[in-house]
Amino acid sequence: MVNSILDDVKKTLNLDPSYTAFDGTIILHINTVFSILNGLGVGPTSGFSIGDGTITWDAYGDVSADRNMNLVKTYMGLRVKMMFDPPTTSFAIDATLKLIEELEVRISIKREDQFWTDPNPPTPPPPTWCEMF
Secondary structure, eight states: OOOBHHHHHHHHTTOOTTOOTTHHHHHHHHHHHHHHHHHTTOSOTTOOOOSSTTOBHHHHSOTTTOTTHHHHHHHHHHHHHHHHSOOSSHHHHHHHHHHHHHHHHHHHHHHHHHHOOOSSOOOOOOOOTGGGO
């Protein structure tokens, strides 16, 4: 099974993966979403981008081991759809934006569960008078 990022996103846009007329624009939007995900602390720390349809989800992360990758895939599809072919009604736009916001929260929560660092680590107590001498 081919796990191409570009092909998966094209499917969410209701485009046949063999249709390549908009590939450049879609790749641009995909890379923008990867930058957003990087800002959320998800994915490789050095960033990630694709240049064509040969790059798979496995290059981004271990899809078979990470069940949360489905959140990322859905988020990618919705974000790219909003940039490439947004809904025509305000109701559909609002619903899509709310879903994107929910996915951002859930992705952030999953990231914090795995890589959370206490911003206020406990500090040792100050030395007592007798410990100073």
